[in-house]
Amino acid sequence: MFSKTCEYGIRAVIYISATGSLDNKIGINAISSNIEAPVHFTAKILQPLVHSDIISSKKGVNGGFYMNSKQKLRTLIEVVRAIDGDVLFSGCGMGLKTCSDEEPCPMHDKFKQIRTDLRTMMETTTIDDMAMMLKNGRKFIRKDELHEQEL
Numbered sequence: 001m002f003s004k005t006c007e008y009g010i011r012a013v014i015y016i017s018a019t020g021s022l023d024n025k026i027g028i029n030a031i032s033s034n035i036e037a038p039v040h041f042t043a044k045i046l047q048p049l050v051h052s053d054i055i056s057s058k059k060g061v062n063g064g065f066y067m068n069s070k071q072k073l074r075t076l077i078e079v080v081r082a083i084d085g086d087v088l089f090s091g092c093g094m095g096l097k098t099c100s101d102e103e104p105c106p107m108h109d110k111f112k113q114i115r116t117d118l119r120t121m122m123e124t125t126t127i128d129d130m131a132m133m134l135k136n137g138r139k140f141i142r143k144d145e146l147h148e149q150e151l
Helices: 004-019 028-035 039-051 076-084 108-124 127-135 145-150
Strands: 056-058 064-066
Touching: 004 028, 004 039, 004 076, 004 127, 028 039, 028 064, 039 056, 039 076, 076 108, 076 127
Parallel strands: none
Antiparallel strands: 056 064
């Protein structure tokens, strides 16, 4: 459902929320490794998230990415909007440009309900909700020894 860019963005904000802080900024190499994305691609993905104030960054020797308590309370839909916009929540499930309630594609009614349910979940789930599950070991982004040692 999400673009690959958006998938990596969601993973990144959850990882940063779970592991980073103002006193413990997370470097791009650690982020890309733990979300299993290329370093340069990860850097590009994080730019709109910083610009949208979903995450923060600091340059320099002790630099990296982190989130404050207000940012952690942002919802997942804000991450999606910063990266992909709203097209997922309004577009046709078959990718048709002319699909609408008045002229529906064969998938329209079922996909419309899925979009509505997804939007509701994304609007009511905070980044911190997901990060807490990661920190508690109930869920994972990357399940291996490296990940478990870092959390």
